[in-house]
Every structure is written in C-alpha cells, then in structure tokens.
Amino acid sequence: MKKRMLAIVLTAAAMLTMAACGQGTPSGSPSGASENGKGNADSDVTVVKWFASRPVDGEIDLTMREIAEQYGKEKGGKWKIEVETTADRPSYLQKLKTLIAGGQMPDIIDIDADPYCQELVDAGYLVDVKKFLQDEGLYDRFYPTALRYQEFTDGSMYTLPLEYHVEMIWYNKDIFKENGVEVPKTMDEWLDVCRNLKDNGITPISVDGIDRWPVQRYIAMMPFRMTGNEYIINLRDGKASMGDETGRQAVEFLQEIGQYFNEGFGATDYATAQSMFLDGKSAMYYIGDWEQAAMLEAYNAGKVDYFYLPTAEGAKTGANEFCVNSGIGMAFNTQTFDAKTKDFIKYVIENYGKIYAGRMQMSPIKTELPGDIQFTDLYLRIREDMEKTGENFLKPWDTYLDVDTNTVMQDNMLLLAAGDMTVDDFIKIVDDAIASNVK
Known part of the structure; x- marks a missing residue:
C-alpha cells in the first residue's frame, strides 16, 4: 500500500518514464532482476547499477571506480558496476523520482537523509544500512559523527557515507x-x-x-x-x-x-x-x-x-x-540487495579508507594513513581537528x-x-x- 501511495504522488513522472521507455512496468514496482543483471539467464555476469550524484572524476568517483575495477578482477570478470552520474542535484532528484515511479529503481542511489528519503523508506524501497553494518560487525569501523550525520531524527539510518x-x-x-x-x-x-x-x-x-x-x-x-x-x-x-x-x-x-x-x-x-x-x-x-x-x-x-x-x-x-558532515550517502534497493551486492559493499568498506585518504581526502572509515604517501601539513592539521570535534554538529x-x-x-x-x-x-x-x- 505504501509503495502504491508513493507511486500516486509521482504518477506524472511515471507516465513520462513508460512513454520514453515503451514499457508497461507498473508504477512503483521494484526493478526486475533481468534489468540489473542479477539472475539473468542470458548472462553469468553480475551487473550492479549505481545512479550517482557526484562530480565525474571527483575523488569519490575515482575511488569507487578503482575499487569496483579491483573487485571485478578478483571475481574473474563475473562482476561489474555501471555508474550513471548526474552531478546537478535538482536534475538528479527529478530523474531519480522518475526512475522509481516507473519501476526502474537502480541497485544503488545517492540521497540525503531528507524528507524524500524518508518517503522511500516508508514505502519499503531502501535497505536498513545501520542494521546491515551492525549485523556484519562493520558499524564501529566508521567515525561515529560520520554515521550520525546520515541518521534521521529517530536514529534510523538508510544511507552509507563516503565522505567526511x-x-x-x-x-x-x-x-x-x-x-x-x-x-x-x-x-x-x-x-x-x-x-x-x-x-x-x-x-x-x-x-x-x-x-x-x-x-x-x-x-x-x-x-x-x-x-x-x-x-x-x-x-x-x-x-x-x-x-x-x-x-x-x-x-x-x-x-x-x-x-x-x-x-x-x-x-x-x-x-x-x-x-x-x-x-x-x-x-x-x-x-x-x-x-x-x-x-x-x-x-x-x-x-x-x-x-x-x-x-x-x-x-x-x-x-x-x-x-x-559526511555528505550525500549511498542507499540500496531492497529488491536487489542480495549476497553479491552485500559482498561488494563489505569489500568497499575494507578498501575505501586508504585509497580515499591517499587522494588527500578525509575518510568516514577509520583507517591508518598509507605510509607511502606524503601528506601535507594542512591535511594532517585538519585531520587532527576532526579527531577532537565534539558530539554536536x-x-x-x-x-x-x-x-x-x-x-x-x-x-x-x-x-x-x-x-x-x-x-x-x-x-x-x-x-x-x-x-x-x-x-
């Protein structure tokens, strides 16, 4: 019922999607397994689709592509990620709403913990990220403030931070x-x-x-x-x-x-x-x-x-x-968050910190700085400041x-x-x- 209510709100966007794609997918229905490559009988390659709202060739984009490429190689070429980026936030949100209303929700999306995100949560579209991290023993790998920033006021959390x-x-x-x-x-x-x-x-x-x-x-x-x-x-x-x-x-x-x-x-x-x-x-x-x-x-x-x-x-x-702040977070489609996607996210958490920090960025994941990189005094000073911040932000x-x-x-x-x-x-x-x- 909640999914249908959300679909009604976005009916016009859904009609545009179906007209453009020539599909009759019911508004608000989850994306099909054959569309994201999982369970597709014609292919044994797992394809994860990420609809992103970050600068192309920005530090996060480069880090995630490097990790995805490395992960794909370790999986013998049987896994890959497809990234579609719309960096302009208003345009991104408009397209995201259209995709979701047309039953085309990607496997991974970028979204803030804002009122629209809450609508998606209420409709059952998004994975409980806090529960996932806790179940996998990964919650304490992150800086507490980086995770708290992603929370709704009730303490629930459906987005994963990639910056700090x-x-x-x-x-x-x-x-x-x-x-x-x-x-x-x-x-x-x-x-x-x-x-x-x-x-x-x-x-x-x-x-x-x-x-x-x-x-x-x-x-x-x-x-x-x-x-x-x-x-x-x-x-x-x-x-x-x-x-x-x-x-x-x-x-x-x-x-x-x-x-x-x-x-x-x-x-x-x-x-x-x-x-x-x-x-x-x-x-x-x-x-x-x-x-x-x-x-x-x-x-x-x-x-x-x-x-x-x-x-x-x-x-x-x-x-x-x-x-x-820890910026816009990653959220995951409940319909396609299977064992393979979970494995990739765990791989990201294991490898992200050092690669991202190596680009002179502050990682939300606790990590020792790579010893083969000369960090600037400015970077080290700001990093020390962040270690001393209080509980409120x-x-x-x-x-x-x-x-x-x-x-x-x-x-x-x-x-x-x-x-x-x-x-x-x-x-x-x-x-x-x-x-x-x-x-």
Whole structure:
C-alpha cells in the first residue's frame, strides 16, 4: 500500500518514464532482476547499477571506480558496476523520482537523509544500512559523527557515507594584520571584524549565492549555537516559528552579516567566490576541507589560515562543535540487495579508507594513513581537528526541510541578506511555507 501511495504522488513522472521507455512496468514496482543483471539467464555476469550524484572524476568517483575495477578482477570478470552520474542535484532528484515511479529503481542511489528519503523508506524501497553494518560487525569501523550525520531524527539510518568533512572560515592573514583585526572567538566579535574591514574599504566575506546553500549556512549558525539542531527540527515539524526568539535571532544575524558579503553575491558562483578570496579581493570565505587543495599554495605561503564557527554567550554548543558532515550517502534497493551486492559493499568498506585518504581526502572509515604517501601539513592539521570535534554538529537545514519550504527559504534569504526584505516579511514567508507543507 505504501509503495502504491508513493507511486500516486509521482504518477506524472511515471507516465513520462513508460512513454520514453515503451514499457508497461507498473508504477512503483521494484526493478526486475533481468534489468540489473542479477539472475539473468542470458548472462553469468553480475551487473550492479549505481545512479550517482557526484562530480565525474571527483575523488569519490575515482575511488569507487578503482575499487569496483579491483573487485571485478578478483571475481574473474563475473562482476561489474555501471555508474550513471548526474552531478546537478535538482536534475538528479527529478530523474531519480522518475526512475522509481516507473519501476526502474537502480541497485544503488545517492540521497540525503531528507524528507524524500524518508518517503522511500516508508514505502519499503531502501535497505536498513545501520542494521546491515551492525549485523556484519562493520558499524564501529566508521567515525561515529560520520554515521550520525546520515541518521534521521529517530536514529534510523538508510544511507552509507563516503565522505567526511569539517567546514571552516578561511581568512587572509595579511588583510587581518594590516587592518588590525584578530581571529574572532565569538559571533559578536566576528561581526565587529566584518564591520572594521568594511569601514576600511575591504570586502569582508565572499559568498556563492547562486548555489544557495552557502548562504543558508549563515542563517543556521546562531540557532545551532543556542540549541544544537533542536530548533530546526522543531521548525520543520511545525512546532516552532521563524518568529520565535531563536528564529528571529537567526534571521537578524543573516540580515546583519549579509551587508558584509561581496556586492552582487546573489549572482556569484562557487568558483568566483573562491577566486575572490584567493586573489585577496575578500578577507574571508566559508567553505569545507574539501577545498584544501585549492587553499594549499596560499596556506603554505603563510597567506591564509582558517578558524571554526565562533561561539556565543549562553551557547549550548562548544567551540569544537560546528558543521561536520559526511555528505550525500549511498542507499540500496531492497529488491536487489542480495549476497553479491552485500559482498561488494563489505569489500568497499575494507578498501575505501586508504585509497580515499591517499587522494588527500578525509575518510568516514577509520583507517591508518598509507605510509607511502606524503601528506601535507594542512591535511594532517585538519585531520587532527576532526579527531577532537565534539558530539554536536551543525546539520545543514536543507537536509531537514521539505523541498518546497527549502526553496522558499533559500530564494528569500538572498533578498534578506541583500537588504531587500525585512525580517518580519521573511519570517512570515517561511512560516507560511512550513504551515502549507508540514505533515
């Protein structure tokens, strides 16, 4: 019944799929064994299909392809993985919904632990990853925070992490020194630093507004300091308002710090925001450790450094608690998660850490660093930081909110940060969206 309910929601997408494929597969039915190569009488090769949403030739993509190739060779060529990648997330999700509605769900998909993922879980589509890891004795192989990030608020987990990150504020050391400002320890001090820099004709912060999520990090900062993730969970569930004390504080903080973003930030893309910072055209830039390679030359030259999210008076979370995430996870089709697929995933967990770390990336799987690779001082420093993070971590708001509410928030927060919307108007728009979409 649950699968049929999900199929009804996606009827239009299903009709498009069937028309395009010329198939009459019932909407919402599981993908057939002959489609993924398992149990196919015409072939003795096991083919696993992974529909991915990660950069082609990115570190995860390269690592997984290397492991899959190695695994296939060990299986005598009787196993292979087919990867289809759509890196643009909105396009990926649209296609994923179409595939699932048309009974064409791949063996492996990429998905966040968000409301749509919960729909798939409720409909019985996804494997209980926590149970799988525990049953196989693999749960403790991962860093606890990397797994907790993948959990729903009830503690269940249906996605497997392939990455592990901390997010920080990078800053230009020369600009700070020349303008007599120091690394801020509190949120108020951070705003003071921004104010002093702007008064001296410096652009304090460069921001990628086109992708929205970098701006959304800022509105989440004060609520995280004061409540952990409690506020956003209550907001999502309709138990809190953006007009509550914590919500209003968040909105006012974004409006205030927004005046220190680069001019035209709403039309600034990822590469431009980063280039502004590295070219010395802005003093600070918020981004995660995944960009350490881009920062390395300037860091080694003593030009840039980083600090983590400042604290706040009366905060519930500590200085060693900030945005730590393990990114989009892998989820598995319950209909095709057979012994061969399980064996491959166990093989991934056994081999992933060293290969991924060898590409100067932080692995969610505990592993000793390969001794034949010279790791940078920056990498080792960040890795040490990650070992010292606290139990709380800022989980991005777009993983909590339904897609409609999130779109409303992301579109209007650009106006708020640019000074083109009032605090009260923003509060009302978001509250109205939540009221319309809360379940």
